[in-house]
Amino acid sequence: MTALLDIRDLVLEFPLPGGAARVLHHVDLQVAPGESVGIVGESGCGKSMTALTAMGLTPDGAEVSGSIRLDGQEILGLGDAAMSRIRGRRIGMIFQEPMTALNPVRTIGDQVAEGLRLHLGLSDAEALDRAVAMLERVGLPRSRFSPDLYPHQLSGGQRQRVVIAIALACGPELLIADEPTTALDVTIQAQILDLICEVTAEAGMALLMISHDLGVIAETTDRMLVMYAGTVVEEGPTAVVFADMAHPYTQGLFAAMPAAELVGGEATDGARGRLPTIPGQVPDPREPRVGCPFAARCPRARERCRIEAPAADRFGPEHTVRCFYPGKEERAA
Ligand SMILES: Nc1ncnc2c1ncn2[C@@H]1O[C@H](COP(=O)(O)OP(=O)(O)OP(=O)(O)O)[C@@H](O)[C@H]1O
16 A cells, blocks of 8 residues: 655755754654554654654754655755645644644644635634534534634643644644653643544554654554654564663663553553653764664664664564664573
8 A cells, every 4th residue: 555654765954064963863753544644752852853844844053864755755945835835735743842843822623724725725614513513523612612712811731632623624644743742731631632533543654753752652543653863773563662662762761651551551640751761871862873873872783783773674563663673682692
């Protein structure tokens, strides 16, 4: 099957005086139609840059190479006008902080209706009717939430519901959610995740979920990629990766999580949102890379890991890992 989103060999660098900082190292990522795929990794590992580049929102000054295809069509390098026709219409987006995605001086009804007018050519009245139905679908019924409300009149969770309504309004094929619950109160994080899963499944929409939190990825995705310092170090069906984590970095992320978070796949306490910590430092993106990027922090690193970079190898059916000594200690020895 043709991937809906097919990212190949993506390299992203920021030119700096005295060299370039490379933040994505030959990233490959495929999302099939209707599939939910997660990217997990610590802050700064390149999750957001991957998503932003896929949407044509790479920061000014960044140099990008590789290929990004949407349903077979190359979109890397398309101009602003062509990309803004894709964003909202074919790819919906939800970011961490709903307030930055919303315009504080426009009503919520108007903001949901905007894409419908712009992308689908609906009249003002039709767009507003559809916007009210979308708001209702995301849990903001007209009886209690008039489309004439402004963002500041809503709670953080309600604002994120508005952002979800905007992202879904035009029926995109792919929804990209970048840390959609990190800024929210713990008590409503699970509700927002459930809503995202429900609405995407209902519409047969693919989902790219980005999170530093393995619990979020476990709950929301079919397949997952683990990123470390701009490199995909492990990839596979989510249940398979959780059952048999192959990369020492994935194992470290898991070990750094409070146990309660993963019991029954549910977040059960207030620990979500805390960043996992693994001792040691991430490599400087300005330094030329030699060997495995995780070697300096890896409890299992050997001489070979410091001089040679591991390729992505098969660890099991559909499960790949970029490590010379993958698996549990005994299996790797
Ligand atoms: N304008 C820039 N110039 C130089 N480096 C940058 C710039 N913007 C981002 N970076 C670097 O790119 C790397 C990847 O950042 P990215 O935001 O994708 O990480 P992330 O995994 O999404 O983390 P977070 O969850 O904190 O957003 C980081 O090392 C960051 O410092």
